[in-house]
Every structure is written in C-alpha cells, then in structure tokens.
Amino acid sequence: MASMAAAFVGGSPNSVRNPIKPALLSASLRLSLPPAAAGRRSPTPIRASFAPATASCSLIEPDGGRLVDLVAPEGPSRHALRREAARLPQIKLSRIDLEWVHVLSEGWASPLGGFMREAEFLQTLHFNCLRLGDGSVVNMSVPIVLAIDDAQKRAIGDRRRVALVDSRERPVAILSNVEIYKHNKEERIARTWGTTAPGLPYVQEAIEKAGNWLIGGDLEVIERIKYNDGLDQYRLSPSELREEFARRNADAVFAFQLRNPVHNGHALLMTDTRRRLLEMGYKNPVLLLHPLGGYTKADDVPLHWRMKQHEKVLQDGVLNPETTVVAIFPSPMHYAGPTEVQWHAKSRINAGANFYIVGRDPAGMSHPVEKRDLYDADHGKKVLSMAPGLEKLSILPFKVAAYDKTQKKMAFFDPSRTEDFLFISGTKMRALARNRENPPDGFMCPSGWKVLVEYYDSVAPPEANKLREPVPV
Incomplete structure (x- = not known):
C-alpha cells in the first residue's frame, strides 16, 4: 500500500x-x-x-560541517583500488569490523575519516569527544577501532597502506597512512563499560580474542557495503x-x-x-x-x-x-x-x-x-x-509509559493511582511470546504480536511444544 x-x-x-x-x-x-x-x-x-x-x-548541520563519504565513485577509481588491494598486506575483517567499515564509509561517525589513530582513541576513551583542528568539539563516546595480532603487525611492517578484506577474502577497502599502537583491552573495557566483569556481550564477541594492536588510518571503501539479506x-x-x-x-x-x-x-x-x-x-x-x-x-x-x-x-x-x-x-x-x-x-x-x-x-x-x-x-x-x-x-x-488496566491501553504512568498500572518488562514480554500467550489487550497490535510469537516458535526446541506454564501478568 x-x-x-x-x-x-x-x-x-x-x-x-x-x-x-x-x-x-x-x-x-x-x-x-x-x-x-x-x-x-x-x-x-x-x-x-x-x-x-x-x-x-x-x-x-552534520558534525564537522559536512558529511563524510568514504566510498569510491564508480568507474576507474574502484578498479584501481581493487588492483592495488591485491598487492597489499591484508587484514581480514570480522562481521563487526565490517559493520564499522559500513558506519565509517557513510558518514555516521562524521567527521571521522577512518579507523581511529591513537590520539583519537585516547580522546574518545578519556573525554568522550574529539577536538577538531579549528578548536571545536564533536561528541565521540565509543572507540571505532580495528584490532590486529602480532603476525599481522609484522606482515605490515612499515607499509603505509593495507587492504581490508571480507570473510571470503574479497577486497572491501584500503586503509592508508596507517598508525599501529597498543591495544590496552582492560583500559578500553573499563572506560567504555565502567566494569571489567566477565560476560559483557560485545567484549566477548569483539574484544577478548582480538589482537593486541590497533591500526588506524584513512579509509577508502571500494563500494557500498551490502549484506544481501533482503534488507539492504x-x-x-x-x-x-x-x-x-x-x-x-x-x-x-x-x-x-x-x-x-x-x-x-x-x-x-x-x-x-x-x-x-x-x-x-x-x-x-x-x-x-x-x-x-x-x-x-x-x-x-x-x-x-x-x-x-x-x-x-x-x-x-x-x-x-x-x-x-x-x-x-x-x-x-x-x-x-x-x-x-x-x-x-x-x-x-x-x-x-x-x-x-x-x-x-x-x-x-x-x-x-x-x-x-x-x-x-x-x-x-x-x-x-x-x-x-x-x-x-x-x-x-x-514520562514513563505503562499499561493502564482501567483504560486497557498503554498510557503515561500516573503515580497517584499506582495500582491501576502494570509494567510489562521485556523479560515478561518474551516469556509470554515464548508461551504463545497474549499480552493484555492494547499492549501491542495483534499482528505485531503474532510476528513475535512466530519468531520464538521458530527457535523453540522440540520439547517446548509440551504444555507450558502460564506466565503471570
């Protein structure tokens, strides 16, 4: 429609x-x-x-006064980058690394023009912002960095340009004017999350097993990042x-x-x-x-x-x-x-x-x-x-929104009549959907709720089809 x-x-x-x-x-x-x-x-x-x-x-106005666009224009420049990438030391990108290339290439992190060098990394960790050449300040609270291991560092040596490739070793980008510096994981984790407790999802996925070095530089992306998942x-x-x-x-x-x-x-x-x-x-x-x-x-x-x-x-x-x-x-x-x-x-x-x-x-x-x-x-x-x-x-x-039992819909919470409101947490919502139970009328549109139930059905183990305990609401 x-x-x-x-x-x-x-x-x-x-x-x-x-x-x-x-x-x-x-x-x-x-x-x-x-x-x-x-x-x-x-x-x-x-x-x-x-x-x-x-x-x-x-x-x-975008941060820094203009949007960064790091994707090479169609034509000879793309072909030249691909040919050059084949001759350069290569860094294989993880899925999360590729997502950061995507973020950088389209200007979401403007005015950042590539993976962070050490000065940018330190400003981000300690100040949650970057000071630009004209003295102005832009916010930057999470490090956008690329980790490499000892073997990759040796292979790069004193080269100023390296190729970034995907999981199938297809060239994605070239990183130029590179700078390699120490990856202090403990400090990065402590300053970003406020804790070094085990079990932080992003840390487990992207940092714990990452290399002990970070490489920063200017990014030239060969073509727009696509995932071919029906959502591009x-x-x-x-x-x-x-x-x-x-x-x-x-x-x-x-x-x-x-x-x-x-x-x-x-x-x-x-x-x-x-x-x-x-x-x-x-x-x-x-x-x-x-x-x-x-x-x-x-x-x-x-x-x-x-x-x-x-x-x-x-x-x-x-x-x-x-x-x-x-x-x-x-x-x-x-x-x-x-x-x-x-x-x-x-x-x-x-x-x-x-x-x-x-x-x-x-x-x-x-x-x-x-x-x-x-x-x-x-x-x-x-x-x-x-x-x-x-x-x-x-x-x-x-104000906070909650389920108003008297009106049978979501409404702004009124502390003068606390007993009329029901707070349905994300945990409780997921439990209801897993059990194929309906939430109170007015909590979510029925067709949207059906999608949620279908998702949890799709990942439920076979034994989950047995009689399920009702979820108290």
Whole structure:
C-alpha cells in the first residue's frame, strides 16, 4: 500500500524490519524556539524544560560541517583500488569490523575519516569527544577501532597502506597512512563499560580474542557495503535520509533508537512527541524510526524479525506511515549504557535529526555477574543533557509509559493511582511470546504480536511444544 511505502522509503517491504527500545524523553539542553513560538519565550538561553532547535527548512548541520563519504565513485577509481588491494598486506575483517567499515564509509561517525589513530582513541576513551583542528568539539563516546595480532603487525611492517578484506577474502577497502599502537583491552573495557566483569556481550564477541594492536588510518571503501539479506534497501545512509527528509519538507526530525519490537507504549511516546512539536510551532515534524541493525546479543530478536514486526505496526496504523521514515542503523550494539547512548544520539545528528527521544536505561543491560542492572536507569538521559558536542541536539523529556488496566491501553504512568498500572518488562514480554500467550489487550497490535510469537516458535526446541506454564501478568 502507498502509505507503507511512505514509511519504508525503499518501498513496502514484504520481508522485514527492525525495532527499537523506547526512549523516555529527557530534558535540559540549551535551545532556541521555532519562529511560531518565538514571541512566547525570552530569547535568553535556558537549561531545562522542552525547548527545540530552531525550526527551519534546512536540516541540522552534520558534525564537522559536512558529511563524510568514504566510498569510491564508480568507474576507474574502484578498479584501481581493487588492483592495488591485491598487492597489499591484508587484514581480514570480522562481521563487526565490517559493520564499522559500513558506519565509517557513510558518514555516521562524521567527521571521522577512518579507523581511529591513537590520539583519537585516547580522546574518545578519556573525554568522550574529539577536538577538531579549528578548536571545536564533536561528541565521540565509543572507540571505532580495528584490532590486529602480532603476525599481522609484522606482515605490515612499515607499509603505509593495507587492504581490508571480507570473510571470503574479497577486497572491501584500503586503509592508508596507517598508525599501529597498543591495544590496552582492560583500559578500553573499563572506560567504555565502567566494569571489567566477565560476560559483557560485545567484549566477548569483539574484544577478548582480538589482537593486541590497533591500526588506524584513512579509509577508502571500494563500494557500498551490502549484506544481501533482503534488507539492504532499508539501510539508508545519512545523505539519503537527509534527502528523504528534505523531500518531505520536514522542519523537524525526531529520532527513536530501538533494538526491540515496538509496543504501544513506544508508539505513545512517538506520537505524543510529534503532537508536542506541532504545539511548539513546527509544521511538519517527521519521525525517524531507526532500529539498530548491527551486532546484537544472542537473546535479542534478530533484525529480520524486528523489521517484520515494525511493518505490521505501520500497517495497523499504530504509527502514521506518512510522517514516519523507517530505516536501519548499521552500528553494532555495545550495551554500554550512558557511554553508548551518546554515540546513538551523535550519529543521528549526522542523519539530520535535531531531536532525540531517550528513555530509561538506554543501551543498558543486566549486570553480567550480579543480580542488578549494570547502569542507573536515569543516567543515560542525564548524561545526554550534559554531553560535550551534543549541544545542538534537543533531548526530549517524557514520562514513563505503562499499561493502564482501567483504560486497557498503554498510557503515561500516573503515580497517584499506582495500582491501576502494570509494567510489562521485556523479560515478561518474551516469556509470554515464548508461551504463545497474549499480552493484555492494547499492549501491542495483534499482528505485531503474532510476528513475535512466530519468531520464538521458530527457535523453540522440540520439547517446548509440551504444555507450558502460564506466565503471570
């Protein structure tokens, strides 16, 4: 249908799409009002409440003033890079390494032009930001680095250019003006996650067995990264997203990062955000529903199923396809809480978003050893309101959404009648879906819930078909 095509810019997907976790909106950034509201507020900058960036037909400027594009143009330059790559020392990329090449190549990390050299790595670890040549500061909270082992370091020697190849040894990119430096894993882990406890998913997947050296340099990507999984048409670059927002005449773009199926509480946050932006004087705010498409931990719902669930949410009208753009964000997931949520916000600036919805415990997880959450649930939104380099991004404050038993729908939590509300955690939601039980009416659109049940059925062991214990709600 046409309305679906409006949301899924590549066309109406019969395959799938990706979700996000709700972000509750947080407060306090220094902002200015849109023209329609200008007469109602003092021009003095404030720190608080719900003031947006200036409404304008032009989109927010990317970090560093321009979007980085590291993909070689079609034609002779690509052929030359391929020929050269065959003669250079080679580094084989892991799946996560390739995802980072994708992120860098399209400008999500602008103005970063390649894997980090040591100075950039240290600034990221210690300051969560990079200082540019003109003295300005841009946010950069997670290291984007490439690890190599001793044998690879010896093979590279004093060469200034190396080839990056995929798992089938096909050339992907060339890294030039390289710098090799020590990979202090313990410091990297401690500063990124705030703990070195065993069991951190990204650490286990990408760091523990990685080499003891990091190699940085300028990246030249031979051609656009594709995964051939039926979802490439939804992996819109920051440049393509900006073109789409301009085509829709968006005067505000609000981004919602997620890695989970969308329930009606998420939808309430998103639709109410748009209502508030309209009240503030914006004429055409557009939602960027931006599920994370890189590495996620084993118990997260896979991207293919999340995208399929998102499609149903739009088909059922839970979100308006005419004011929603759904696209895949290619970054891997760290589960690094307040540190990582800065990366999620910064990258959406480069895609043209000037508002970012953030909720309780963004990018968080349970402590891998102790029976508690790894991060304070409110620290993510507080950090975003203070983070260096994110001043031009408006962080949106919001109340918690929960299931209102009296209205039989998701609503904003009212602490004066606590007994009327039910909090359905992600753990409980997954347990219900595994047991093929239905959540309370109004928690999630039925077709979206069916997709979730189908996913858990597809991964259930044969013995799971026996009688299941009901899940208390």
